Amino acid sequence: MNQSGKAATTHFLHQRVSAALLVPLAIWFLWAALSMVGAEHRVVLAFLARPLNAALTILFVLAAAYHMALGVRVVIEDYVHGGAGPALLVLNKLFALTMALACTLAVLFIAW
């Protein structure tokens, strides 16, 4: 809301750079998740404990959380007028940060 032209351009760019990054990451993640459907707990732990898998999962989560924060922000700005808007924008950021932190810590806890 009321963002300057410069901030809006940054938003536009970051939305697209994170999108481009997410294309291969999301495909990799879909494949990884699919391969673990119904797998035993220890198999999932072994998968996430491998450094490359842990790094890619964390990258996916961070890129997705950032992309989500940017995207949901636009939806709030477009459809929520008046009262609840500013509070929702803060909640949106908090939600993205919480998700990014929780997922990253969980993966690090497993992989360390």
Added chain:
Amino acid sequence: MPDGAKGSTARPLSPHLQIYRWPITMATSIVHRATGVALAGGMAFLAWWLIAAAAGPDAYANFEAAAGHPIGGAVLFGFVWSLTYHLLNGVRHLVWDLGYGFAPATAERTGAFIIALSILIAVAIFWTGYVAAGGPFS
């Protein structure tokens, strides 16, 4: 609407979402946003999966029970299709940003193609995940 001198009651009205025939491009745009918002829920589901895995076998068993339940499966299918659709249509948007495929006829065609392809891929993923793994829908 009063009948004027050239009075025709069949003049075009401004779009009214309930009765307006959605052009494909409008549908793909709205669905892109809707799937994006739905994927925020998917993010919470992903966090649950990772935290449950980190927390131990009992927490993980709870997650698996929820994901294996038909309702959980339906929700998961929603996330899988949302991700597939948002990913494919996102690439369509990136191609537009590079300056290609924005002609109305082209955009209509790629839009219809992406809707069909996203459903096919989501069903294929789900088939592989649930039926092949002996899930509740097998």
